[in-house]
Structures are given as C-alpha cells and as structure tokens.
Amino acid sequence: MYAEDLETHLAPYAMRSAASRGRPHADHDAAYRGVFQRDRDRIVHSGAFRRLQYKTQVFVSVMEGDYYRNRLTHTLEVTQIARTVARALRLNEDLTEAIALAHDLGHGPFGHSGESALNLLMRDDGGFNHNLQGLRVVDLLETRYARFPGLNLTYETREGFTKNLGANRAKHGFTPGEAPTLEVQLAGHADEIAYDTHDIEDGLVSGVIDEKALHDLELWKQAEADVLRENPTLKGDQRLRWRSVVRRLISVLVSDLIAGTEAKLQGMGCGVQGAGSIKTLADVRQAQRDIVAFSPETDARKTKLEKFLHENFYDHPRVRDKTALWQNRLKQLFAAYVRDQTLLPEDYQKRVAAGESLKRVSCDYIAGMTDRYASKQWEALVGKD
Ligand code: MG
Numbered sequence: 001m002y003a004e005d006l007e008t009h010l011a012p013y014a015m016r017s018a019a020s021r022g023r024p025h026a027d028h029d030a031a032y033r034g035v036f037q038r039d040r041d042r043i044v045h046s047g048a049f050r051r052l053q054y055k056t057q058v059f060v061s062v063m064e065g066d067y068y069r070n071r072l073t074h075t076l077e078v079t080q081i082a083r084t085v086a087r088a089l090r091l092n093e094d095l096t097e098a099i100a101l102a103h104d105l106g107h108g109p110f111g112h113s114g115e116s117a118l119n120l121l122m123r124d125d126g127g128f129n130h131n132l133q134g135l136r137v138v139d140l141l142e143t144r145y146a147r148f149p150g151l152n153l154t155y156e157t158r159e160g161f162t163k164n165l166g167a168n169r170a171k172h173g174f175t176p177g178e179a180p181t182l183e184v185q186l187a188g189h190a191d192e193i194a195y196d197t198h199d200i201e202d203g204l205v206s207g208v209i210d211e212k213a214l215h216d217l218e219l220w221k222q223a224e225a226d227v228l229r230e231n232p233t234l235k236g237d238q239r240l241r242w243r244s245v246v247r248r249l250i251s252v253l254v255s256d257l258i259a260g261t262e263a264k265l266q267g268m269g270c271g272v273q274g275a276g277s278i279k280t281l282a283d284v285r286q287a288q289r290d291i292v293a294f295s296p297e298t299d300a301r302k303t304k305l306e307k308f309l310h311e312n313f314y315d316h317p318r319v320r321d322k323t324a325l326w327q328n329r330l331k332q333l334f335a336a337y338v339r340d341q342t343l344l345p346e347d348y349q350k351r352v353a354a355g356e357s358l359k360r361v362s363c364d365y366i367a368g369m370t371d372r373y374a375s376k377q378w379e380a381l382v383g384k385d
Contacts, residue, residue: 003017003033003034003035003036003037004016004017004034007034010091011091012279012280013281013284014183014281015091015095015156015181015182016281017034017035022154023154023155024139027148034094036094036095036097036156037098039098039102040097043102043138043153046105046151047142047144048105048141049101051368051369051370052071052104052105053370054070055072055110055371056110056111056323057070057073057111057202058111058199058319059206059322068205074195075100075101075104077198078187078190078194079097079100079101079190081194081250082096083096083100084254085186085254086183088258089186089258089261089262091182091186092183095156096183098157098160099157099187100160100187102157103134103160103191104130106129106136106137107133108130108330109330109369110323110326110327110371111323112314113323113326114323114327115128116327117330118330118363118367121334121359121363122360125360128367131164132172133364133367135158135161137150138151138153138157139151141364143347155174156181159184160184160187178285178286179287179290181281182261182291185291185292186257189257193250196249199314200246200305200313201242201246203313208313210312213312217301219252219253219301220245220305222252223245223249223252224241224245224248227244227245231244253298256295256298260298260299261293263295264293325385326375328385329375329378329382330366333377333382337362338359341361344361344365348365
C-alpha cells in the first residue's frame, strides 16, 4: 500500500494510517492515497475551508482592509509550522497537515468576539465553541457527498477538535481517559506559534502595538538582538527589522518545541507511570501530561508574550470597538432568524421542520457566514444599530 510505504520512516510513537480507527461511515479509500491524505484533500475542497478567507483573525476584514491576516492565511501558517515540526520529530506529516488545515473550520465571523456572542446567545441551549462547531462542520454541516453527511474524516483527524474537551470526550465519540496523539498536540502548539508571532507583526504594522513596549518581553528582545548582531543595517529599516525579528521568533519557538518534545519523549518528566520514556503510540495514549511541549523557560516567556498581546492588541480599542459593534449585530441577526425562520435558507428551514431547534439551526447558519456575508445579511435584515 502506497501510504504505508511512505510511513516506514515514522517514529514508533507516530500515528500510522494502518492503525486508524476509521471513519464514522463506511467508505472505500483509494490505493494511491492514504486515509490522512484523503482527509486533507476533503478539507481543502470544503466550503467551510474556502470561507476562512473572509473571516476575521484579529482585524475585522470588512473594516480594516485586506492587508492583515485572515483565518485562511493564519491556517496556512499554522499548517506550514506544524508540518515542519512533524517532519523533524518523525510524526505523521499527512495527519498533522489535515488537523492543522481543519483546526479553525468551526470559527464564525468576527473571530473570538463572534464566538463569544454566539456562545451567549446559545447559553441555555448547549452553548457555542469553535472546536465543537468544527466537529459539527466536518461531521454534519458540509454537504458534498451523497453517501454520508459531512466529510466523513478519520477518528484521528476529527480528534484535532477535542482540545479542552476533557471529561466530555466520550460524549462526542472519543475514547475517554486517553491523551490525544502527538499530531493533535503538535497542531495546537503550531497554532500558538503562528498567532503569537503574526499577531505581533500585524499589531506593529497597523500601529496598534508600539515597538518600544515589546522590549519588556524577553523573547522579542533576544530575537531582535540576534537579528541586529547578524545584520546591523536593519537598525535603520523598521519594516525589514520587524519581519526579520518575527521570522527569528518563529524559528526560536519551533526549535524549542522540537527540543522540548524530544526531552519529554526521552523520559525527562513525561509523567508516564512505570516507564522512563515514550516508545509507542500506546505510551502516548496513556501519558498523563502533554508530551509535545516547549521548554519550561520558553513556555514562561511565551505566556508573558501572550499576556502582552491580550492587553495591548486584542483588547485595544481599535480592535475591541469594531468587534464589539459586530458582536451586537450578530445578536440582532440571530434574533431576526429566531423571530422569522422563513428568513433562513430552505435547507436550514427543512432541518427545523425535521425537529432540530431553531436556535441551533440559526447558530449554525450564522457560524458558517463570512464577515462580509454576515454584514450583508445584517444590512438587509436589520440595517441599523
Ligand atoms: Mg487558529
């Protein structure tokens, strides 16, 4: 088999195609393409994936222009980082890629503020969170195949959405009490590396973050000193300096993640009972703590950087005011659908007729919208704040 031939170089603790727990519905996989490659292809061809292009990462795209990251470019950066680390650690690169490409499929319009607006609206009806919504997208909401709902992805790719699920793993069909694969753990950290670094860059370029304030952060200070030592002329070129420091920062975090994980794999404080090191996939599943991890020093520095981003970027009035405005508009839009379900597209109305809750169906519809589609719908149905 083609896929298995390509996996002979993988580490013993990596996930292999042949060990997959399969798909929710019976499916025939092609001989020339492994199951995780197929997952990746299905994700890239999905409507939810294409719509990431017009969804907010931090800046509301309909108001701030096209210059900054959106959720699609963020997803591509996460995927590229995750694949680099997967290959270095001899993990399953195809699976890692599929998880990374899918990781934000459940995000609604207007980023995290859109998410908290929907969660508030759904608080008495099961809530809303982008990870669980991602699972709904790939299991139910994508309609592309006659034979099954959703994309019918493998257990292992779907497991990428189980972050923070904890004791609720079983409720969503995942084996309880197990740690996720290293590929799932890795994608989560690649997400952090991508947004920590590109949000700094977007914050600087937009003028929301003041470069001087970054000098209180060890990670930034060190990366900048290294870059300037190698190329002193960058002192006089602000834009190229920022890009160079951000690139260095990615490289520092990626190298540290690889080294930190290797240390844990070799048994330095990995917390596996009765075993000094992680040798097999079964060891991974039984481990009590995350194995893919930064070194403790870098982890502490990274936490500081994230706190800085919260205080100086995500909570900055230029970001906050616009997201708060759209939060309110999403509430108005939701109220419009719940008041009059004939405003929903026909296939959504059919789901309500079949017994699904109108609120959940309206929430799914809004969560699937891009920023600009949501804004058009708001203009048409509500029109004033
Ligand atoms: Mg992300």
